[in-house]
Amino acid sequence: xxxxYYPGCASHGLSKDVDIATRKVADLLGIELVEVPDWNxxxxxxxxxxxxVGQVALSIRNLSKVESLRLNKMVTPCSVCLxxxxxxxxxxxxxxxxxxAVNKRLNRANVQYSGTVxxxxxxxxxxxxxxxxRLKQHVKRPLTGLKVGAYYGCxxxxxxxxxxxxxxxxxxxxxxxxxxxxxxxVTFPQARACCGFPLMGSNPDVGLKLAYNVLSGATxxxxxxxxxxxxxxxxxxxxxxxxxxxRFKLPQPLPAIYITQLLGLAFGFTPEELGIPKLALxxxxxxxVV
Amino acid sequence: MSTPVQVQDLQEAEVVFRVKRYxxxxxxxxxxxxxxxxxxxxxTEALRRIKVKQDPSLAYRASCHMxxxxxxxxxxxxxxxxxxxxLVLDVVxxxxxxVITLEPMDRFPIVKDLVVDMTEFYDRMERVKPRLYxxxxxxxxxxxxxxxxxxxxxxxxxxxxxxxxLCVSACPAVKEDPLFLGPAAxxxxxxxxxxxxxxxxxxxxxxxxxxxxxxxxxxxxYHVCPRDIEPVTAIKKTRxxxxxxxxxxxxxxxxxxxxxxxxxxIYTYGKINEGVVYVKTYGLIRSLVDMTYAFRAGKAKYxxxxxxxxxxxxxxxxxxxxx
Numbered sequence: 001x002x003x004x005y006y007p008g009c010a011s012h013g014l015s016k017d018v019d020i021a022t023r024k025v026a027d028l029l030g031i032e033l034v035e036v037p038d039w040n041x042x043x044x045x046x047x048x049x050x051x052x053v054g055q056v057a058l059s060i061r062n063l064s065k066v067e068s069l070r071l072n073k074m075v076t077p078c079s080v081c082l083x084x085x086x087x088x089x090x091x092x093x094x095x096x097x098x099x100x101a102v103n104k105r106l107n108r109a110n111v112q113y114s115g116t117v118x119x120x121x122x123x124x125x126x127x128x129x130x131x132x133x134r135l136k137q138h139v140k141r142p143l144t145g146l147k148v149g150a151y152y153g154c155x156x157x158x159x160x161x162x163x164x165x166x167x168x169x170x171x172x173x174x175x176x177x178x179x180x181x182x183x184x185x186v187t188f189p190q191a192r193a194c195c196g197f198p199l200m201g202s203n204p205d206v207g208l209k210l211a212y213n214v215l216s217g218a219t220x221x222x223x224x225x226x227x228x229x230x231x232x233x234x235x236x237x238x239x240x241x242x243x244x245x246x247r248f249k250l251p252q253p254l255p256a257i258y259i260t261q262l263l264g265l266a267f268g269f270t271p272e273e274l275g276i277p278k279l280a281l282x283x284x285x286x287x288x289v290v
Numbered sequence: 291m292s293t294p295v296q297v298q299d300l301q302e303a304e305v306v307f308r309v310k311r312y313x314x315x316x317x318x319x320x321x322x323x324x325x326x327x328x329x330x331x332x333x334t335e336a337l338r339r340i341k342v343k344q345d346p347s348l349a350y351r352a353s354c355h356m357x358x359x360x361x362x363x364x365x366x367x368x369x370x371x372x373x374x375x376x377l378v379l380d381v382v383x384x385x386x387x388x389v390i391t392l393e394p395m396d397r398f399p400i401v402k403d404l405v406v407d408m409t410e411f412y413d414r415m416e417r418v419k420p421r422l423y424x425x426x427x428x429x430x431x432x433x434x435x436x437x438x439x440x441x442x443x444x445x446x447x448x449x450x451x452x453x454x455x456l457c458v459s460a461c462p463a464v465k466e467d468p469l470f471l472g473p474a475a476x477x478x479x480x481x482x483x484x485x486x487x488x489x490x491x492x493x494x495x496x497x498x499x500x501x502x503x504x505x506x507x508x509x510x511x512y513h514v515c516p517r518d519i520e521p522v523t524a525i526k527k528t529r530x531x532x533x534x535x536x537x538x539x540x541x542x543x544x545x546x547x548x549x550x551x552x553x554x555x556i557y558t559y560g561k562i563n564e565g566v567v568y569v570k571t572y573g574l575i576r577s578l579v580d581m582t583y584a585f586r587a588g589k590a591k592y593x594x595x596x597x598x599x600x601x602x603x604x605x606x607x608x609x610x611x612x613x
Binding site (some may be wrong): 009010012013014015016017038039040041042044045046047048049050051052053054055057058061083095101104106108109110132154155157158159160161168169170193194196199201202203204206207209210213235238239240241242245247261262275279281 | 294331368369373383384412434440443462463466503504506507508509510512513526527529530533540541542544545548549552553555556560562564565567571580583584586587588589592593595596597600602605606608609610611612613
């Protein structure tokens with residue numbers, strides 16, 4: 001199958017490994033990811049506080065590029081990019097004031113969009129389009145014995161009325177994917193809580209505390225490692241993890257990897273091929289997984 | 291234990307309600323009640339039947355049974371909801387089990403069973419002065435109140451709050467940050483801040499400005515609100531309106547720089563350049579310190595990844611230009 005692919009800004013920066021692993025896994029599964037030509041930022045969840053109309057218009061520009069590829073599905077590995085695009089589509093459809101203002105700008109900038117594209121998360125595509133059985137067939141190296149915390153965060157789930165893939169208070173997608181790898185999924189109380197990343201730009205003390213809540217909650221539930229579905233969770237829980245560890249004097253890190261990195265390991269890719277981050281690599285070695 | 295239920299065309303079922311109970315004398319404990327319900331039974335109706343027919347000691351709050359009074363907020367299978375706006379069989383279908391847990395809302399002190407003390411919530415609401423302060427002329431019948439249709443359309447949503455407290459009970463930022471007013475108060479606050487008929491704008495700005503930058507944009511309030519108010523949207527709009535208002539509180543000062551940097555980055559490159567945004571928000575020294583954490587996590591190789599600017603960046607800029 002062929003889908004348009006929207007990597008998002010962070011996965012061309014410090015979350016590059018999310019992009020690397022996602023492309024590898026998709027390729028193996030026969031999903032052809034066609035990068036959206038000349039894509040722009042979705043607004044990162046912040047632009048709309050300055051310019052709501054502009055944020056919608058920028059998302060629509062990406063979707064119009066997808067239409068020009070004659071595709072009707074755009075997939076992203078980033079929950080925030082997913083959220084921005086889906087919310088923009090929702091507003092464009094439901095709010096006539098926003099639609100009018102957006103259309104003016106689209107006309108001015110010569111962007112045509114007829115509304116045929118769905119934005120989806122890579123997790124949704126893996127479960128809905130590829131399916132559990134086909135995913136299982138690709139497992140070469142079951143990750144038996146590894147306990148993996150299933151961390152959803154916010155934006156892939158909420159608001160349920162706009163995201164729509166699974167119940168926001170009873171999601172199972174990550175547990176299902178973790179089980180496919182042969183690892184043991186660990187459900188913990190903070191699985192749907194915020195990682196704190198969006199507060200890092202205004203109130204970092206509380207932002208780090210929220211990250212600590214997630215890490216300590218998963219550790220207490222017995223997880224060896226976390227998986228998450230988001231470029232920006234990756235920045236908070238992987239890139240900045242040692243800051244959380246230091247601030248709250250955690251006895252050891254609880255490394256976080258992206259869900260396609262975990263799948264990729266089970267599918268037989270090497271940690272290097274998947275860009276598995278350093279902190280995670282240490283734990284995976286200790287657990288005898290790699 | 292729960293029984294898997296074949297759900298889609300379910301017309302009636304026997305449901306087990308596991309209720310988290312509390313009394314001063316007994317502390318916390320779980321109690322189960324069995325009840326036959328049909329597809330029209332709301333959770334409040336189920337509770338009423340349990341109380342009347344099985345256990346008069348069970349305490350819960352409910353009044354209007356039509357999502358107007360805001361009395362019956364509770365956690366239903368862990369999800370903060372109005373019990374009256376929730377059909378029992380919908381929950382059975384959604385969760386695939388005929389066992390439903392009922393718990394009091396988080397955050398607020400429990401009085402008894404499912405009844406919580408909402409004083410802290412009302413205090414939050416009072417802090418934003420949730421009423422219109424009209425001009426002297428209007429009060430003396432020398433002028434009339436006018437509201438443009440577009441202003442009414444903007445404010446309508448945020449005026450629909452029924453003070454149920456669900457959003458505050460579920461908000462992660464409220465839990466950690468005493469300086470954050472919380473979602474409901476912000477929705478109410480924005481509704482009056484942006485109302486052209488109101489006269490105490492300056493006072494409202496002081497209350498709302500810094501707090502607005504303490505929201506974490508997790509969309510919990512948007513999800514749980516039974517009136518579709520979208521408090522988080524009100525908070526975004528408050529930031530937009532007050533971004534340059536001085537004097538700035540600590541969260542506003544950093545947040546303002548951050549959003550400005552995000553805007554500039556998208557305007558310049560069509561994309562977010564993390565490094566540039568970080569340095570503009572926190573300055574070079576703090577950025578370098580934080581970079582050491584990234585390097586120790588093995589991310590040095592990605593720090594120099596070059597952002598490839600959008601080729602048609604002029605088109606992006608055109609989309610970002612207002613009228």
